[in-house]
Amino acid sequence: MSDHSAPILIEARDIALDLADMNARKSLGKRPSIRILNPMSLTVRRGEIVGIVGESGSGKSSLGRVLLRLHEPSEGRLTFGGIDVTHCPEAELRPLRQRMQMIFQDPQSSLNPRRRIRAIIGAGLALDPEVTPKTREAALESIAAQVGVDSALLDRFPHELSGGQRQRVGIARAIATRPDFVLADEIVSGLDVSTQAQVLALLKTLARERQLALAFISHDLSVIRSLCDRVVVMRAGRIVEEGPCGAIFERPANAYTRQLLDAIPLPVPDPGWLDRETAEASPSSRSPTLPPGAPVRAAGNASPQP
Ligand SMILES: Nc1ncnc2c1ncn2[C@@H]1O[C@H](COP(=O)(O)OP(=O)(O)O)[C@@H](O)[C@H]1O
Ligand SMILES: [Mg+2]
Structure with missing residues (x-):
């Protein structure tokens, strides 16, 4: 509740x-609102x-x-x-x-296809002042565990994951900045x-x-x-x-x-x-x-x- x-x-x-x-035609240089x-x-x-x-x-x-x-x-x-x-x-x-964060409808297109899951979630963690380079790996694994992403998946690319796993990564990325x-x-x-x-x-x-x-x-x-x-x-x-x-x-x-x-x-x-x-x-x-x-x-x- x-x-x-x-x-x-x-x-x-x-x-x-x-x-x-x-949808309005651009006349006189400015679209009507x-x-x-x-x-x-x-x-x-x-x-x-x-x-x-x-x-x-x-x-x-x-x-x-x-x-x-x-x-x-x-x-x-x-x-x-x-x-x-x-x-x-x-x-x-x-x-x-x-x-303030956003989770997208289609994680396939919102997750950078050339970055590994580790880097995608890590980008959010980098914004958290309480996460230092020393604690970063532990923080990453803790977030992955919280959203139910197996740590073996962290070194994969988005296209190697299922739709549900990708959505979990999207959620992990969003909550990583707390x-x-x-x-x-x-x-x-x-x-x-x-x-x-x-x-x-x-x-x-x-x-x-x-x-x-x-x-x-x-x-x-x-x-x-x-x-x-x-x-x-x-x-x-x-x-x-x-x-x-x-x-x-x-x-x-x-x-x-x-x-x-x-x-x-x-x-x-x-x-x-x-x-x-x-x-x-x-x-x-x-x-x-x-x-x-x-x-x-x-x-x-x-x-x-x-
Ligand atoms: N830049 C825009 N120009 C014209 N119409 C727009 C623009 N952005 C949104 N709309 C219109 O505003 C309405 C609300 O859109 P949206 O917020 O996406 O609705 P929903 O998410 O409920 O489907 C829709 O009719 C959409 O076509
Ligand atoms: Mg909508």
């Missing part, structure tokens, strides 16, 4: 995001796992990038660890960067169900043990339900509903949230499935997914799974 009295790590107040419209996120407020506490859900194009990744301060908010105020980072220049953000906040954007979508369950269990353990706040973006409601303390439901650049995971799933107040839930063709497994031993999830316990861009169907329209 999340600790509701845990200190606030990220506070976004009335943040909006406008970007240069990549387009509103990607309407003013919205969100807090993330230390150690909290916040799920961000919504159909494709609803603004989940854009919100994630604002929380990481990869996008500068166009309106509102963003603080990280009590520091106002709203319009912070990149040079001033640099010392904060190691405290971040306070990690953004995971659709990271389990490409993995098979049992690997998915293992990666989710790992993330949950890491969040609890390291007091790591996690923003977990997914279109898969059952994954969100099993992992997250709190859920933010997005639609068309707005937060339409937000609250504790249990409440949102049991009593969705918003019609769109109800539609998202109704669009799941199978009953959502109960939320305890991840806590119980489900590393070997069978196909029958498979989490139903709403594919990106899938039309949100009204109740009764959902086609039953064969």
Whole structure:
């Protein structure tokens, strides 16, 4: 369970995001800007796992990038660890960067193919002032052990690993800098169900043990339900509903949230499935997914799974 009295790590107040419209024709030298996120407020506490859900194009990744301060908010105020980072220049953000990390969807393309796993994880460790050249090897092995990467794999290259192992390396690289906040954007979508369950269990353990706040973006409601303390439901650049995971799933107040839930063709497994031993999830316990861009169907329209 999340600790509701845990200190606030990220506070976004009335943040909006406008970007240069990549789809607009470039006339008069400057692209018109387009509103990607309407003013919205969100807090993330230390150690909290916040799920961000919504159909494709609803603004989940854009919100994630604002929380990481990869996008500068166009309106509102963003603080990280009590520091106002709203319009912070990149040079001033640099010392904060190691405290905020990202895990990518496709570790195949985000891990440098020419570097060994040892170097990939080691790059993160190099940013940790408490890791000295002497303690580096021990720190590396300890991180590898924590994420379940066999030390024999440290001298391999990314392409020599399985998808699940690569995702673990991506997680190891992210936590090596001892971040306070990690953004995971659709990271389990490409993995098979049992690997998915293992990666989710790992993330949950890491969040609890390291007091790591996690923003977990997914279109898969059952994954969100099993992992997250709190859920933010997005639609068309707005937060339409937000609250504790249990409440949102049991009593969705918003019609769109109800539609998202109704669009799941199978009953959502109960939320305890991840806590119980489900590393070997069978196909029958498979989490139903709403594919990106899938039309949100009204109740009764959902086609039953064969
Ligand atoms: N630079 C841009 N120019 C125009 N539209 C953009 C730009 N960046 C994002 N968008 C649009 O903003 C919306 C939200 O995108 P995104 O945050 O990636 O949504 P999600 O992650 O929920 O699928 C989408 O409609 C996307 O096409
Ligand atoms: Mg996205």
